[in-house]
Amino acid sequence: MATAEVDLSFITQIKGSRKKIRDCLKKSHEALRLRESTLLSRIDQIEKDYNNKTQEMNSLVEALNKEMVQATETLSANKLAEAHKQINEQTAETGSSIEFEWDNQFETDIEQLGSIKLNTQTKISPTHSFLPQVKPVVPDYKAKQLPIACGCKNDIHKKVPGELNGPRGIAVLNQTGDIYIADYCNHRVQVFSSNGDYLFMFSEKMNKPIVRARRELIKSVGSYGNGKVQFYYPHGVDVSDRNNNVYVCDSYNNRIQILTQELKFHSILGIGMFKYPRDVKVRRDRVLVLDKSDPCMFVFNPDHDLINRLITRGDGKQTNKPLRFDIDRDYNIIMSDYCSHCVYVFNQEGEQIHKFGKKGQGIGEFYYPFGIALDNTGHIIVVCQKNINCLQFF
Missing domain, CATH: 3.90.20 (Hemagglutinin Ectodomain; Chain B)
Known part of the structure; x- marks a missing residue:
């Protein structure tokens, strides 16, 4: 095997x-x-x-x-x-001497x-000194019955420095208290101290000025029309304290034109809202526009959204012809009434809290009050077109 x-x-x-x-x-x-x-x-x-x-x-x-x-x-x-x-x-x-109030x-x-x-x-001097951002005070409006001072004469025949002819717009320089007045019929702007003393004037290329102006002409802008940076009877003007944009009441175009600091077109406010905007104020978080319509005061937020419309009527009746206004730090409205020859004060809800003045040529009386401004010390300054003493301090 x-x-x-x-x-x-x-x-x-x-x-x-x-x-x-x-x-x-x-x-x-x-x-x-x-x-x-x-x-x-x-x-x-x-x-x-x-x-x-x-x-x-x-x-x-x-x-x-x-x-x-x-x-x-x-x-x-x-x-x-x-x-x-x-x-x-x-x-x-x-x-x-100068004393500074220290704050943030x-x-x-x-x-x-x-x-x-x-x-x-x-x-x-007390009226010409550097005042570092003085905080505006809220006046005691009940005490504003008689003026504490009167200044400058209304002279329709002469162009003497310190005399006015048909004054309209008024503005106060916060740093010094100097008062800038649009001397309408004399085609110039005159500047007075905070106590009414004449300082200087300028009149270059001004045709019946109404709005604020600087001492030297830096730039002019605009033409007749209804397009961008065109105007049809521009009236009140103000500058934003947030971004230096310029708000102009383009009255007959029924709008507010907003220009940049360089006077370039920015935007338009109030299309379809206004009938004849007369004055505008831009303060912190609000834009207020005085209009011919009823209610006549429009209130906008910084984004230009309408947040309120105020019925600013005096003594239970509609004011006759409000032309200019200013506001204090509590947003109380101080308004000149051209045809009622008085000044109204309304709170931020539009309720009348005070009224002073009547038609006349005497102390504390008005004959067609036009421009009105509130300075940082709480004084109300009023100019009248036809008063003999056309500048009064309250």
Whole structure:
């Protein structure tokens, strides 16, 4: 019987190969685990270094901020001390003094104060001094029956400085209290001190001025029409204390045109609302427009959304012909009534809280009152077109 012979060397070779493969896989797995451990350790070190650098940077930024604050405080204090020294030296020469009311707004304006330059020609007086952002007061309207002062004559024949002919618009420069009056029929603007003394005038290229003007003509804009930066009998004007945009009552076009500080067209307010806008005031978070319609006072928010319409009527009747108005810090409305020859005061809900004046030429009387303004000290200033004493202070 024949027997089969098995080559066991082949099996041995297979087993040897399998062992080598297992050993190689084991070594590869260990190498991968070592590589993974090295990478994780490296990542941990990078994260740790990043956190340390971040903390170091934050510490540097904090230290830099402290140094900047200290430097700013030192610089501001030095500028304030220098400006105060200059003012004290000047007031000592003129025999007068200035007292500043410190508040947060003044602190923010310290850079402006630090840039003041005084010289021997500078005159400092109670009516001509630098007043840093004086906060307007709310007047006691019940006390406004008789004027505390009268100033300038109404002269229809002469153009003597300090005399007016048909005055209309009026504006008060808050920093000094100087009063700018549009001398309508004399084609000029005259400027008076806060107590009514004539200061100077300017009249370049003015044809029956009504609105506010500067001492020197910087730029003129507009033409007749109803397009952009065109006007049809522009009336009242005001400048926003938020962005310096200029609001113009484009009266016969029944709209308010808004121009940028550079007198470029910005937008139009009140299309389809107004019948004849006469005056406008822009204060903080409100825009108020006096219109010929009834109710006559429109109130807008800064985005020009209509938020209210006020019925400003006096003594239970509609005012005869309101032409100009001003507002105090509580949004009370002080309004001149041209044909009723009086001044009305309404609260921000449109309710009458005071009235003073009557037709006449005497003290505390009005003959066609037109321009009206409220200064920072609470005085109401009124100009009348036909009063003998056409400028009165209440």
